[in-house]
Amino acid sequence: MVTCLLWADMDSAGFAQAFLQYALIGLTNGALFALVALGYTMVYGIIELINFAHGDVFMLGSFLALTLIGALAGLGWNWDDPAMLCAGIGMLLVVVPIFCAAVNVSIDRIVYKPLRTAPKLAPLVSAIGVSFLLMNVGLLWGGAADRHFPDLVSRQNLLGEGAAIGFTVKDLMVVGITVPIMIALTLFVRLTRLGKAMRATAQNPVAAQLMGINVDRVIALTFAIGGALAGAAAVIYGLYINTVSYQMGFQNGLYAFTAAVLGGIGNIPGAVLGGLVIGLARAFGSAYVGERWTSALVFVILIAILVFRPAGLLGTRTREKV
Amino acid sequence: MSRFVLPIVLIVVLAGATLAGMLGSADGDPNLVRIVSSLPRTGSAKAQTDTIVNGIKIALEESGYKAGKFTLEYADWDDATAGAGQWTAEAETANAARAVRDPDVMVYIGTYNSGAAKISMPILNKAHLLMISPANTWPGLTKPDKGDPGEPDIYRPTGEVSYLRMVPTDDLQGPLGAAWAKELGVKRVYVLDDNEVYGKGIATLFIEACQDLGIEVLGHESIDSKAQEFKPLMATIRSERPDMIYFGGTTQSKGGQIAKDMIAAGLDCKLMVPDACYEEAFIESAGPENVNDRCYVTFGGLPPEELAVREGPGKAFVDKYQQRYGKMPEGYAIYGYEAGKVAVEAIRLAGLKDRDAIRKSGLSIENFDKGALGVWSFDENGDTTLKTISGNIIRGGHFQFVKLLGE
Numbered sequence: 001m002v003t004c005l006l007w008a009d010m011d012s013a014g015f016a017q018a019f020l021q022y023a024l025i026g027l028t029n030g031a032l033f034a035l036v037a038l039g040y041t042m043v044y045g046i047i048e049l050i051n052f053a054h055g056d057v058f059m060l061g062s063f064l065a066l067t068l069i070g071a072l073a074g075l076g077w078n079w080d081d082p083a084m085l086c087a088g089i090g091m092l093l094v095v096v097p098i099f100c101a102a103v104n105v106s107i108d109r110i111v112y113k114p115l116r117t118a119p120k121l122a123p124l125v126s127a128i129g130v131s132f133l134l135m136n137v138g139l140l141w142g143g144a145a146d147r148h149f150p151d152l153v154s155r156q157n158l159l160g161e162g163a164a165i166g167f168t169v170k171d172l173m174v175v176g177i178t179v180p181i182m183i184a185l186t187l188f189v190r191l192t193r194l195g196k197a198m199r200a201t202a203q204n205p206v207a208a209q210l211m212g213i214n215v216d217r218v219i220a221l222t223f224a225i226g227g228a229l230a231g232a233a234a235v236i237y238g239l240y241i242n243t244v245s246y247q248m249g250f251q252n253g254l255y256a257f258t259a260a261v262l263g264g265i266g267n268i269p270g271a272v273l274g275g276l277v278i279g280l281a282r283a284f285g286s287a288y289v290g291e292r293w294t295s296a297l298v299f300v301i302l303i304a305i306l307v308f309r310p311a312g313l314l315g316t317r318t319r320e321k322v
Numbered sequence: 323m324s325r326f327v328l329p330i331v332l333i334v335v336l337a338g339a340t341l342a343g344m345l346g347s348a349d350g351d352p353n354l355v356r357i358v359s360s361l362p363r364t365g366s367a368k369a370q371t372d373t374i375v376n377g378i379k380i381a382l383e384e385s386g387y388k389a390g391k392f393t394l395e396y397a398d399w400d401d402a403t404a405g406a407g408q409w410t411a412e413a414e415t416a417n418a419a420r421a422v423r424d425p426d427v428m429v430y431i432g433t434y435n436s437g438a439a440k441i442s443m444p445i446l447n448k449a450h451l452l453m454i455s456p457a458n459t460w461p462g463l464t465k466p467d468k469g470d471p472g473e474p475d476i477y478r479p480t481g482e483v484s485y486l487r488m489v490p491t492d493d494l495q496g497p498l499g500a501a502w503a504k505e506l507g508v509k510r511v512y513v514l515d516d517n518e519v520y521g522k523g524i525a526t527l528f529i530e531a532c533q534d535l536g537i538e539v540l541g542h543e544s545i546d547s548k549a550q551e552f553k554p555l556m557a558t559i560r561s562e563r564p565d566m567i568y569f570g571g572t573t574q575s576k577g578g579q580i581a582k583d584m585i586a587a588g589l590d591c592k593l594m595v596p597d598a599c600y601e602e603a604f605i606e607s608a609g610p611e612n613v614n615d616r617c618y619v620t621f622g623g624l625p626p627e628e629l630a631v632r633e634g635p636g637k638a639f640v641d642k643y644q645q646r647y648g649k650m651p652e653g654y655a656i657y658g659y660e661a662g663k664v665a666v667e668a669i670r671l672a673g674l675k676d677r678d679a680i681r682k683s684g685l686s687i688e689n690f691d692k693g694a695l696g697v698w699s700f701d702e703n704g705d706t707t708l709k710t711i712s713g714n715i716i717r718g719g720h721f722q723f724v725k726l727l728g729e
Contacts, residue, residue: 018561025553132405139404145366146578146607155586166557166588241551242582243607245366247407251548286554292517292544 017164022283028171030279031178032240035233036256037263037271038185039104039226045202045266046222048120052127053107055253056134057227061100061234062149062244063142065092069150079152089152089239093177097231103134104227105220113216131250138246146245149238174240181232182272185225189268198222202266258302264315273313277301355392355675356424357382357665359658360417360432360442362402362409366574370601371434373643373651374456374658378431380642381662381693389669395426401438408574409438418442422449428680429454429665431658435572436460437519443477443485450678453485454664456657459597459622460523461493464703468493469523474703484681486664486704488657488695490622490711492520492596496527496570498711498727499594499620500535503566506618508592510538512564514555514580516571517544524596525570540564547575556587565591572598578607585612594618600625600653600714600721610719617716620727623695624712626651628723639694660693667692 036058043051069079069092078084107130115123154169189195200208201218209215237252238244259278263270278298285297305313359378361371375398387394401414414433421427422445429452433439436458443463446453455463462469463477464485477485503511511532515525522544532539540562545552559567567589569580577599584593593616595604600621605613626643627650629636639659643651668684688699698708711727 014561018557021557022554025557029551029553136404144364144368144404144407145573145603146576148578148582148607148609151609151611155588157588168586170586241579242586242609243550243579245407248550251550282549283554286552287558290543291549291552291555292546294549295546 014164018287021165022287023280024165024167024171026280026283027276028174028240028279029282030276031174032233032237032275033252033255033259033278034272034275035178035181035229035236036252037259037275038182038268039230040253040257041260041263041265041268041271042222042226044260045268046198046219047112047116047123047205049112049123049127050257051107051112051226052124052253052257053130053134054104054226054230055249055251055256056131056138057100057104057107057249058230058234058237058252059138059244059246059249060103060134060141061096061231062238062248063138063147063246064099065096065235065238066142066147066149066244068092068095069152073150079150085152089235092235093232096235097228100231100234101224101227104223104230108220108223131253135246135249138249142244142246144246146243149242149244151242153239170240174236177232177236181229185229186268188225194218194221255298258298262302262305262312264312267312267314270312270314277313351426352675353392354395354426355389355428355669356395356397356426357429357431357662358397358399358417358421358427360399360401360414360421360430360438361434362438362574363398363400364402364404365407366603366607367402367408367434367572367601369603370652370654373647373655374434376643376647377456377639377651377655377658377660378662380639380646381659381666384663385666389666390673392669392675394666394669399432401433409433409435411438411441414438414441415445418445421451422446427451428669428675428677429684431456431661431665433458434654435518435520436463436523439463439485440477440519444479447478447480447482447484450480450482450484450681452665452668452677452681452684454661454684455485455487455489456661457489457654458487458520459489459492459495460519461491461527462519462523463487464705465491465493466703482681483685483702483704486684486700488660488664488706489597489654490709491705492524492527494709494728495596495620495622495711496524497531498713499568499596500528500531500537502618502620502713502727503532503568503592503594504535504537506566506592508537508565510540510562510564511566511568512540512559512562513542513568514570515542515544516547516569516575518547518571518575520598521569521571521575521596523570525568528568528570545571545576545580547571549576550579552576552580552583553587556583556589559584560587560589564589566594567591568594569599570596573601573604573607577604578609581608581617582612590616592616592618594620597621597653602652605716605719605721610716613716614719615715615717618724619714619716619721621653621712621714623653623656623708623710624726625653625714625721625723626656627721628712629656629694635691635694635696656694660695663693664690 039054197213259274260271263274282294285294399417401409434457439458462473515521630640671683672679691697713724713727714721
């Protein structure tokens with residue numbers, strides 16, 4: 001039905017422009033979902049745990065970014081100066097991921113590690129518990145209301161002011177930061193010794209241990225990388241969406257988790273693909289189906305794909321889970 | 323040993339029964355009357371409801387927590403949850419049921435959200451319990467033919483009126499907002515709502531008035547208030563080139579994000595929002611630079627800033643509030659105060675600790691002048707006879723009164 005609507009509108013010249021605009025918005029949002037989805041999928045790949053607290057780690061990261069920006073401005077940091085702005089964002093992209101990695105590793109250490117040999121349901125329920133705990137930490141930290149995240153990055157249209165299609169410096173920032181991170185992650189997992197150790201642990205933890213791989217260290221590393229990705233996503237999200245709240249971890253976590261399942265949980269390119277599909281589904285759904293149906297549409301697509309491809313879009317193609 | 327077991331069990335059971343009996347009798351103090359309020363006390367409406375609760379407290383303090391021979395007690399209940407960040411049907415149902423069960427509760431002040439009122443109204447009506455809302459504006463709660471089919475009778479299973487409200491309703495606010503938009507030179511408007519009772523209702527009333535006034539309505543969309551951003555929607559709206567966007571919704575249902583994403587999508591047209599966005603939290607969540615000088619807010623009654631400069635009982639209340647709490651009240655504080663005053667008056671007039679008597683005396687209040695709103699009465703539906711709607715603009719990060727609408 002959607003396709004019919006698409007073709008019915010085809011006669012206007014503006015249609016192609018509008019289509020491109022929605023695609024750009026969808027891909028940009030999708031890149032953000034993908035970055036969060038990677039954290040879910042990597043942890044699942046290694047220990048088969050859906051880390052529900054992941055979205056809330058992301059939320060805490062965004063509050064840290066907000067607090068840091070305020071603190072730096074208080075110290076006289078001039079966010080309007082382009083050089084200082086770039087340096088500031090660069091610093092946020094280092095500090096916040098380190099913080100989120102530390103939080104994520106601590107959660108694993110304190111909550112999940114003692115439950116490693118327990119039935120699968122125990123760590124899962126604990127993860128939900130940690131999620132609520134972190135949400136309340138966020139509530140204390142940032143308050144109950146939506147917080148405005150300073151609009152630091154320019155909204156100047158790169159395609160020229162007044163152009164029919166908007167692709168702003170902000171959009172470029174999202175793509176320009178997320179894509180290299182995703183490429184670096186893929187290369188890391190494919191090519192390095194640690195990446196190899198991760199893949200081995202994902203395939204068979206016992207065999208990996210017998211081969212001399214320190215499985216606990218690999219798991220901690222996975223949590224650290226997942227947390228760092230969530231931290232980077234938190235900074236970009238804040239700068240792009242400009243609103244943070246203690247609840248955003250839940251909602252974004254849900255989308256990111258859906259992206260991970262859509263792409264085939266445990267599969268890194270799958271999570272990226274899933275994120276982009278969800279971003280596009282939301283953008284086109286809003287444009288051609290109706291704004292209020294966008295969330296429902298995302299899950300209809302999820303169900304439809306899982307009916308025909310139970311392992312997710314890329315779930316069967318790659319045998320390795322990470 | 324076993325022969326000791328039975329006596330011990332008996333003693334425990336007897337002691338328990340005695341204790342329960344004592345607690346039970348404490349509930350039945352004939353001179354104690356409890357007033358409760360059910361408002362969203364968790365989530366972003368908290369700043370607004372804090373000041374409503376403060377208003378109620380000032381009203382009760384002024385009476386010395388006495389109404390006739392009765393000693394008053396006040397309990398501040400929450401109909402929101404931390405998980406949801408706003409009111410939930412479960413919490414509101416639980417509050418209403420709890421009020422009905424407690425024999426000392428004689429007045430129920432609430433709710434803040436019209437959707438929540440729909441849930442508790444029939445529960446409280448069956449118990450003949452007087453309900454006074456300081457903030458509901460959906461017309462269907464009280465006015466026949468102004469809401470959905472079946473309203474308002476579905477909220478009155480006993481057929482009696484047990485619900486009173488202090489604020490002018492949206493069938494005034496929506497159309498007056500549209501008339502103001504026309505005065506501001508708006509010819510093309512795009513309307514959004516949050517798909518809730520209040521938001522969708524006022525958006526629909528706004529659209530009807532626009533059609534009568536000759537303002538072109540380019541489109542009407544409901545948003546998903548759980549969504550994080552509305553960039554694709556704003557891209558759609560931008561291609562329609564409106565002069566103004568009207569958002570029927572609240573701060574909690576993403577009013578701030580709408581204002582922000584408009585700017586992000588390059589839409590610098592006007593934005594008009596109804597009274598539920600008349601709170602500092604709205605400006606904070608939108609970011610002042612995104613709403614300054616282009617966001618118009620309609621509000622039922624005069625805003626506190628305006629009351630403070632006009633002589634009268636309103637000024638007295640605002641001064642007292644500032645003295646007591648050290649800051650300006652939010653827009654609805656004065657209605658909390660007025661609701662508290664009405665509650666005390668209804669109990670005093672009834673002179674009985676009887677829910678139905680208090681309900682009747684509340685409804686009979688006429689030419690009430692003990693509060694801060696001037697002289698007014700309740701009509702047969704339980705609505706206030708006050709019809710003041712004010713138009714405000716956001717300037718320099720604050721609400722600024724522009725004019726009284728419809729005058």
